[in-house]
Amino acid sequence: MKKSEKLIWKLIDREITEEEFNELEDELSKDEDLRTYYQNSIETDSALSNRHYTPFLNFKTDKARKTTNLISFVSLTGWIAAAIIIIFAILPETTSNVKLVAAENADWRGYSVAIEDEMPDQILHLHSGAIELQFPTKTKVVIEGPAFFRVENDSSLHLAKGSATVTHSGMPETFHLNTPLGKIVDLGTQFGVLVDHSNSEATVVTEVFDGNIKFIGNSKDETRFFNTGENAIIRGTELGQKLKVLANHPYANLVARPTLTETPTQDKALGNSSELLLEAHKQDSTISDFDAVDLMLNGNFQAQINYSMVKGIAQAIDQKAEILNNAQSKYTPQNGVSFAEAAMQEIEAMGQSIVDSYVNFSKIRYWEACQTAEVVWIEHKDQAGQITHRIPHARRLSQPKEGNKLLKNLEKIREWITEVHLIHEEKGMGWASEFGCPEDGKEKFDKRSRNLLAISYAIDSIKSNLD
Amino acid sequence: MQESDQDSLFVSELTLAQAKMRSYLAKLLANSPSTDDVLQECNKVLWVKRRDWDPDTIFLKWAYRVCFYQVKAYFRNQSREKLVFNGELLDLLGKEEPDESAPKERQEAMSKCLQKIDSHERNLLLQRYEGEISVEKLANREGIQPNTLSQKLLRLRHQLLICIQSNLKTI
Numbered sequence: 157m158k159k160s161e162k163l164i165w166k167l168i169d170r171e172i173t174e175e176e177f178n179e180l181e182d183e184l185s186k187d188e189d190l191r192t193y194y195q196n197s198i199e200t201d202s203a204l205s206n207r208h209y210t211p212f213l214n215f216k217t218d219k220a221r222k223t224t225n226l227i228s229f230v231s232l233t234g235w236i237a238a239a240i241i242i243i244f245a246i247l248p249e250t251t252s253n254v255k256l257v258a259a260e261n262a263d264w265r266g267y268s269v270a271i272e273d274e275m276p277d278q279i280l281h282l283h284s285g286a287i288e289l290q291f292p293t294k295t296k297v298v299i300e301g302p303a304f305f306r307v308e309n310d311s312s313l314h315l316a317k318g319s320a321t322v323t324h325s326g327m328p329e330t331f332h333l334n335t336p337l338g339k340i341v342d343l344g345t346q347f348g349v350l351v352d353h354s355n356s357e358a359t360v361v362t363e364v365f366d367g368n369i370k371f372i373g374n375s376k377d378e379t380r381f382f383n384t385g386e387n388a389i390i391r392g393t394e395l396g397q398k399l400k401v402l403a404n405h406p407y408a409n410l411v412a413r414p415t416l417t418e419t420p421t422q423d424k425a426l427g428n429s430s431e432l433l434l435e436a437h438k439q440d441s442t443i444s445d446f447d448a449v450d451l452m453l454n455g456n457f458q459a460q461i462n463y464s465m466v467k468g469i470a471q472a473i474d475q476k477a478e479i480l481n482n483a484q485s486k487y488t489p490q491n492g493v494s495f496a497e498a499a500m501q502e503i504e505a506m507g508q509s510i511v512d513s514y515v516n517f518s519k520i521r522y523w524e525a526c527q528t529a530e531v532v533w534i535e536h537k538d539q540a541g542q543i544t545h546r547i548p549h550a551r552r553l554s555q556p557k558e559g560n561k562l563l564k565n566l567e568k569i570r571e572w573i574t575e576v577h578l579i580h581e582e583k584g585m586g587w588a589s590e591f592g593c594p595e596d597g598k599e600k601f602d603k604r605s606r607n608l609l610a611i612s613y614a615i616d617s618i619k620s621n622l623d
Numbered sequence: 624m625q626e627s628d629q630d631s632l633f634v635s636e637l638t639l640a641q642a643k644m645r646s647y648l649a650k651l652l653a654n655s656p657s658t659d660d661v662l663q664e665c666n667k668v669l670w671v672k673r674r675d676w677d678p679d680t681i682f683l684k685w686a687y688r689v690c691f692y693q694v695k696a697y698f699r700n701q702s703r704e705k706l707v708f709n710g711e712l713l714d715l716l717g718k719e720e721p722d723e724s725a726p727k728e729r730q731e732a733m734s735k736c737l738q739k740i741d742s743h744e745r746n747l748l749l750q751r752y753e754g755e756i757s758v759e760k761l762a763n764r765e766g767i768q769p770n771t772l773s774q775k776l777l778r779l780r781h782q783l784l785i786c787i788q789s790n791l792k793t794i
Contacts, residue, residue: 157777157778157781161781162777165777165780165781166777167653167654167706168654169654169773170654170655170656170706171773172706174705177653177706181708181709181712184708184712184715184716185711185712185715188719191715191716191719192719193784194650194716195646195650195719195721195722196784196787196788197780197784198646198649198650198654199646199721199729200729200733200780200783200784200787201649201654201780202642202645202646202649203642203726203729203730203733203787204733204748204749204752204780204783205752265636265678265679265681265682266632266635266636266639266682267635267639278631278635279628279631279632279635280635281632281678283679302679304628304632304678306631314628316628336628
């Protein structure tokens, strides 16, 4: 044993003199191995000192004393004590009867669990790889990383993030899987779940491979049943907030991975995938089938119908507006006749159709009349860099785009009518134009004036309907 | 992940990190009696900054950085500490983080190694660490000089350390 090593132990015992301390400082500065020895000595000393309250130690200690030391330890500070109490509360002092029965390249962060270990009651982070759990309820769950999860008890798993395949052969309703958006109750079946989240929103994708499940949302009135082959994309934010459920979405096909000891079912697997996958490649060919508003209205059937009607109306108006736009671009003024005068009848008809429409334009929302968000696809990859699934998200645009052009066309119509109106005002109430002579100039003028007000009111209302 | 889940995960990581954080702090603080106080300060800072932690990164790496700056802050504010490493050595020690062996593995290795020590000597060592009996009293009971006992304990810990490190390498 070297002198410098002795000095380290004297330092640890706080029995070192000032002179010895200075000597040790010099040695430590020069000698990396000695610094390593110092680190290891400290850890050995800590291991010896802490054995009464370290929850991992194998020594048998008196229970009452253990508690005393623990309280003493945690009472060092005020508020942090609460956190530390939680810490000890969640430590794996008690375990469930749920066992980890298989693992495949499992890379744990924080607490790790070995094969044949019982699962602790705490949230775990499986960074990558896959594990298989066996619940006493005759339920087998394969979880694939990256995942955050917690075995809550012998019949319940909380999946905060990640993907899982649940195979339940026990009595119906004896196992359930909790997600951030609600509970999936197994009615005797096999199903897949994928939980993902952004900063503000969680997404749960589930598909029933066999049998049926019941999804109970955090809000009490949100219970859905799904049968074999059915799937759902469920979105939501805070607990209890109304969820958006899009059932049987064509892109939400998950692939079952019921066990780690067998190859995955090939009937639904894509290519070399052995993981829970979304059929991401399908998205590319049909990505334009829905827009960000469709995505945001998932689960709100009434709003979906309204939006479909708005899109239809927008398309009808755009067709007619486009005819006038084309005509305007080709028009060459002759004899001082402007396009507005030449197309006066068509413009007036367009304005009248807006004012006398079956549709109350003032009720249309801003985001229905132009594009305020776009669809972006968040890709998730496995360790090999292969895309395993993609999830659509609506991303707000900093500058709205034309979208279905409803708002833009209404403004254009107002512009054309205003031009006609100004000509009329300029020419006087007795104005007679070869392109459409108002029979009663004053009455026509007043009526157009009212129409302009109505169209402006509709445009202003749309712009303020931001909810 | 919801905030409650993230907090739960954070608390879990913080719990597991306690032993390693304490060892790291004890090294920088020359095993000062204030080590536990600084550890609690670090816990507080980590809790306040918990939203800065990315669960996909290694918690301990982040925790060590926080600990290092807390030690520097402690030395700035505490002039009563007698054993204070110079700044250069402190930086050096701060950069060299403890090995990645989990406290559980070290404890298991220690349990094995303790079994290899003569039972009488093992009891001496454990009694010393019980903290309920001073070296003087223990030496009196053994009928030896306190200095002799200190040397014996020093040698035993050295042996234990060598054994533990050897065991950890084979795990």
